Amino acid sequence: MENTIPSAKFNQYPLNVTYSQTKGRYFVAKRDITLGEVVLKCLPLSTAPFDNHRKRYCYTCKIYNPFSNSFKFYCKSCDLCYFCDRECFNQCFPIEQKIDEKNLKDNDEKVICNKALFLKHELTCNISRKFSSWNINDKHMKSVVRLLVQILAERLIEKSDSKEKIDIGKESSINNNENSPELNEQTSSVFILKNSSIALKNSFQDFLLLQSHYLDWPNDIKRDWLKHEKFLMNLFKSSKLLDEDAKFEDLLHMVSKIESNGFGVYYKCKGKNGLFGRAIYPYASFFNHSCDANCDAIQDNYDKDEIQLSTLVDDESELSCNSNKLCGEMKFVALRNIIKGEELTISYIQDENGLLPLQSRRQKLLSEYYFLCQCSKCITDEKQYRKKSKNTKNRNVKLNT
Numbered sequence: 524m525e526n527t528i529p530s531a532k533f534n535q536y537p538l539n540v541t542y543s544q545t546k547g548r549y550f551v552a553k554r555d556i557t558l559g560e561v562v563l564k565c566l567p568l569s570t571a572p573f574d575n576h577r578k579r580y581c582y583t584c585k586i587y588n589p590f591s592n593s594f595k596f597y598c599k600s601c602d603l604c605y606f607c608d609r610e611c612f613n614q615c616f617p618i619e620q621k622i623d624e625k626n627l628k629d630n631d632e633k634v635i636c637n638k639a640l641f642l643k644h645e646l647t648c649n650i651s652r653k654f655s656s657w658n659i660n661d662k663h664m665k666s667v668v669r670l671l672v673q674i675l676a677e678r679l680i681e682k683s684d685s686k687e688k689i690d691i692g693k694e695s696s697i698n699n700n701e702n703s704p705e706l707n708e709q710t711s712s713v714f715i716l717k718n719s720s721i722a723l724k725n726s727f728q729d730f731l732l733l734q735s736h737y738l739d740w741p742n743d744i745k746r747d748w749l750k751h752e753k754f755l756m757n758l759f760k761s762s763k764l765l766d767e768d769a770k771f772e773d774l775l776h777m778v779s780k781i782e783s784n785g786f787g788v789y790y791k792c793k794g795k796n797g798l799f800g801r802a803i804y805p806y807a808s809f810f811n812h813s814c815d816a817n818c819d820a821i822q823d824n825y826d827k828d829e830i831q832l833s834t835l836v837d838d839e840s841e842l843s844c845n846s847n848k849l850c851g852e853m854k855f856v857a858l859r860n861i862i863k864g865e866e867l868t869i870s871y872i873q874d875e876n877g878l879l880p881l882q883s884r885r886q887k888l889l890s891e892y893y894f895l896c897q898c899s900k901c902i903t904d905e906k907q908y909r910k911k912s913k914n915t916k917n918r919n920v921k922l923n924t
């Protein structure tokens with residue numbers, strides 16, 4: 524793990540990645556940081572809404588509208604990808620909106636397509652349909668696999684060199700390419716990749732470097748997953764998202780990486796937070812947990828209080844979110860002044876008032892994340908606890924003598 528410290532990636536931020544044997548890789552402040560300062564901004568590698576939230580989540584701009592029953596634009600084939608407006612829909616479905624460049628007038632806006640998004644949908648549309656037939660009640664398992672599908676599609680997109688930029692309107696072979704997950708060169712030269720944010724963008728390789736706790740899983744959890752080995756391996760291999768020689772254990776390590784490093788994605792509505800899915804931000808995964816965290820995550824994109832609502836046709840409340848398309852950007856801010864060299868941490872568990880006792884905190888982290896917390900608060904509390912129980916023992920010995 525210490526060999527995989529990508530410190531150079533974080534040049535523009537006031538942090539470095541370092542390593543310790545007990546806590547793995549983690550962030551430290553490379554200078555003094557002041558309260559409220561942004562220490563890191565990241566874009567997600569992938570996001571997946573929970574099934575019952577998918578109709579209010581925009582596949583393109585990643586906005587969530589809790590006031591809408593369902594967005595009007597969606598993929599009828601998979602019924603999984605919904606879009607908040609036509610512009611977002613067009614970015615994912617460029618064929619229907621193809622513009623003949625010769626007929627384009629000077630003032631006409633070109634349709635800008637997000638090639639990576641288009642390819643991702645092409646690769647996952649079929650699998651998403653088959654996935655709906657997976658008859659399980661385990662919502663957690665289902666949502667983890669949904670996210671894994673999106674992440675594995677990233678691998679193929681990266682292989683296809685998605686960074687090439689070119690205008691839509693040139694001849695495309697996409698129509699002949701409907702069922703093939705193999706991405707040919709012509710396909711990849713047809714779109715503009717829209718990526719204007721300065722937030723850090725992760726890659727599939729970054730995901731692979733994340734920590735897995737698969738080997739620490741209790742047997743009953745392993746058994747639960749094993750029950751679905753045949754269905755899942757068939758699903759991933761038939762869609763070419765997994766290579767033929769991949770083993771189920773490889774898949775379970777990826778599942779564990781999602782569980783140990785995934786972030787809940789929240790919307791804020793009338794002052795309350797609601798969870799609508801999960802996402803993976805590999806660079807943000809260098810934040811270790813602390814029971815007295817000095818940083819917190821803010822997901823700007825989902826803050827409904829900052830997004831204008833406008834009433835559109837059919838009396839349906841829809842988002843007017845063009846100026847807010849942050850594509851799921853998450854930023855991390857300092858919760859207090861932090862001095863150079865101090866570890867930067869966030870909290871993985873809900874204990875806002877710091878009221879949970881040491882044993883409960885550690886038990887929660889062990890059962891949900893499979894690690895024994897070694898944060899400075901737990902170490903201090905543990906020392907005090909030991910001292911107290913030693914004093915009590917001594918007192919009891921004295922009383923008995």
Ligand SMILES: C[S@@+](CC[C@H](N)C(=O)[O-])C[C@H]1O[C@@H](n2cnc3c(N)ncnc32)[C@H](O)[C@@H]1O
Nearest residue numbers: 546547548734808809810811812894896897898
């Ligand atoms: C999101 S990752 C954080 C980065 C990780 N240290 C690494 O090397 O990739 C979460 C994992 O880091 C380790 N970790 C995080 N906080 C910790 C803590 N307070 N004490 C011990 N280990 C911790 C655990 O192994 C946990 O599963």
